[in-house]
Amino acid sequence: MAELDTSSGGGKKGGKVRSKKASTRVDLTAMVDLAFLLITFFIMTTTLSKPKAMDVTMPDKDEKQLDQLPVAASRSLTLLLGANNKVEWFVGEPGKSAPETVDYGKDGLRKILIEKGKEIQASTGKYMVVLIKPSDKSNYKNVVDALDEMKITSVESYAIVDITPDEVGLLKRDGNY
Amino acid sequence: MPRVKVARKSTAIDMTAMCDVAFLLLTFFILTAKPRTEDPVPIDVPSSTAEVPLPEEDVLLLTVGQGKVFYTVEGTDIRKQTLTQMGEKYNINFSPQQKQVFSGLQVIGVPMNKLQGYLDLDADRRKTFKQDGIPNDTTANNELADWIRESRKAVASLHNKPLRISVKGDNKEEYPTIKKIIGILQRQKVNKFSLITSVKNAPKK
Numbered sequence: 040m041a042e043l044d045t046s047s048g049g050g051k052k053g054g055k056v057r058s059k060k061a062s063t064r065v066d067l068t069a070m071v072d073l074a075f076l077l078i079t080f081f082i083m084t085t086t087l088s089k090p091k092a093m094d095v096t097m098p099d100k101d102e103k104q105l106d107q108l109p110v111a112a113s114r115s116l117t118l119l120l121g122a123n124n125k126v127e128w129f130v131g132e133p134g135k136s137a138p139e140t141v142d143y144g145k146d147g148l149r150k151i152l153i154e155k156g157k158e159i160q161a162s163t164g165k166y167m168v169v170l171i172k173p174s175d176k177s178n179y180k181n182v183v184d185a186l187d188e189m190k191i192t193s194v195e196s197y198a199i200v201d202i203t204p205d206e207v208g209l210l211k212r213d214g215n216y
Numbered sequence: 217m218p219r220v221k222v223a224r225k226s227t228a229i230d231m232t233a234m235c236d237v238a239f240l241l242l243t244f245f246i247l248t249a250k251p252r253t254e255d256p257v258p259i260d261v262p263s264s265t266a267e268v269p270l271p272e273e274d275v276l277l278l279t280v281g282q283g284k285v286f287y288t289v290e291g292t293d294i295r296k297q298t299l300t301q302m303g304e305k306y307n308i309n310f311s312p313q314q315k316q317v318f319s320g321l322q323v324i325g326v327p328m329n330k331l332q333g334y335l336d337l338d339a340d341r342r343k344t345f346k347q348d349g350i351p352n353d354t355t356a357n358n359e360l361a362d363w364i365r366e367s368r369k370a371v372a373s374l375h376n377k378p379l380r381i382s383v384k385g386d387n388k389e390e391y392p393t394i395k396k397i398i399g400i401l402q403r404q405k406v407n408k409f410s411l412i413t414s415v416k417n418a419p420k421k
Contacts, residue, residue, distance in 0.1 A: 067231030074238030081245035092382055092410035093266035097398060099407055120391070179280070179389040180262040183411060187264040199398075 093186065098198045115168045116155050118148070118185060119206050121215030122176035126185070130155060138209050143184045152192040169197040174207060176216050253288070253322045256347050257281035260387045263416035270412065274377050276367050277412075278360075279323065281386040283393055284349025285360055286325035289367050289379075295319045297370035298363070305362060308332060325349045328359055352396060361400045368404075384412040 112131040119127040119138065126148055127138040141147035152169070159167040171185050182199070189197045210216040259281045277288040289295055296319040303310045306328050310318070314335040318324075325347035326334045337345060352360035364381065371379040381401060385394060401409060 064228070064230075066228070067235045071231050071235045071238050074235065074242050078238065078242050078245055081242070081249055085245065085249040090261075090270045090384070090412045091264075091266050091415055092268050092270040093264050093413050094268065094408065094410050097402055097407045099405075173391045173395070175390070175392050175395075177391045178387065179385040179391065179394050180387040182391060182394065183262040183264055183385075183413060186411070187266070187413075187416075191265060201395075 093183070093190075095186065095199070098200070110168050111163065114159055114163055114165055115170060116152070116159070117170045117172060117206070119202065119210055119215075120171065120173040120177035120181045120185060121210045121213075122174070123215065124181060125215045126181075127210060127213060127215060128155075130159075138213070140213055140215060143181065143188070148185070148188050149192055152188060152194060156192065156194065166195045169194050170200045171197060172200050172202040172206060174202050174210055174216060176210075255279060255281070256286055256323055256325055257284060257386075259384060261384060261412055261414045262387050264411075264413035265416055266413055267415065268410075270382060270410065271380060274371050274375055274379055276364065276379050276381045277384055278381070278397060279325075279384045280389055280393055280397065283389075284325060284347075285352055285393075285397065286323045286347065287350055287360070287363050288323050289371075291371075291375075292319040293374055294367065294370050295321070297374055298367045301366040301370060302328070302362065305366065310335070323347075324363075327351050352400060358400070360397075361404065364400065364406075365404060380410065381406055382410040382412055 112135075116128060116130050121127060121140075124143060125140050126143060127140050128148075128151055129136045129138040139151075141151060156167045159165070169189060171182070171189075173182050173185075186197075186199075207216060256279070259279060273290055274294075275290045277290075279286040279288065289298060296315050299310055299315055299318045302308075308328065308331070310332065314332065317335045324331075327348070327350065334342065334345060334347075350360045350363060352358050368379045371377060383394070383397060401407075
């Protein structure tokens with residue numbers, strides 16, 4: 040350890056100047072205390088984890104829909120996000136097939152998505168198109184959950200679409216609005 | 217036979233190394249520190265399996281909670297430029313001092329007609345000031361849309377990069393509020409944006 044010679048030459052007595060040996064070690068305990076206190080402060084006041092972002096791409100709302108390909112009803116799965124964390128789903132056009140109500144999560148929405156995805160792939164040979172239609176009674180978490188399920192079940196093609204009055208009617212009929 | 221003497225040892229430990237480590241860590245934390253921004257309304261972010269971190273620059277953040285929308289944009293130069301442009305648009309002359317204050321602010325949630333008064337408040341009073349969100353509606357020209365448009369212009373002119381727009385919403389926020397914001401973004405042909413989420417473990421497949 041580097042030590043400073045801080046001893047003052049004691050020159051009181053005549054004769055030889057004898058330097059008094061004094062320990063020059065500084066007690067660093069207090070300094071370490073302070074340093075750790077500041078570290079704690081900085082850890083507490085800063086955000087360590089950066090926020091994660093989920094990218095959403097909305098369908099283009101261009102008025103002139105020239106280059107849009109129609110999607111066969113048999114390939115589309117519609118999710119109606121209703122109140123009280125419930126989802127209704129049906130394949131094809133509204134009103135033609137009876138919607139079913141499920142919950143979000145592993146045994147509800149995810150199971151449906153995986154099953155139907157396989158079914159549609161097998162029957163039409165093409166990937167499934169999922170339309171997410173949040174109703175006014177659903178909340179933000181529902182939308183994020185639905186989008187997240189798309190990512191988990193690796194649905195290739197999905198979109199957030201506005202709900203139609205007919206579909207709101209379906210939700211109302213089943214008590215999910 | 218001489219008695220065995222127990223050598224007296226000093227109990228003082230050499231603190232130098234510990235001190236070095238402590239200050240090294242301290243320096244690291246100070247340099248990487250980014251102060252936590254306080255949300256004006258309590259926001260409980262939904263979780264998802266998304267793992268893409270949000271970039272630090274050229275980001276516009278719309279905080280949505282309790283039906284109110286708050287606006288944040290990164291970068292003091294961008295904020296200053298945006299305010300200047302907004303002032304031109306709304307015929308409000310912001311003083312250099314007000315611009316200075318604005319460039320240091322994180323979250324903005326006051327309507328344009330109250331903005332000058334808000335900027336003139338001192339820092340403590342500004343903290344307790346109840347912000348009522350940036351007005352937004354479904355028409356093509358509302359204040360929120362203008363803020364977004366002017367920030368996009370400012371980022372494009374100053375940094376020559378597209379502005380990335382992200383939405384940070386509360387779990388319980390009702391969908392119509394979100395729908396309105398999406399509508400505003402879509403009307404400006406912003407079809408790609410990010411939703412801020414917290415991390416949830418991806419399920420095993």
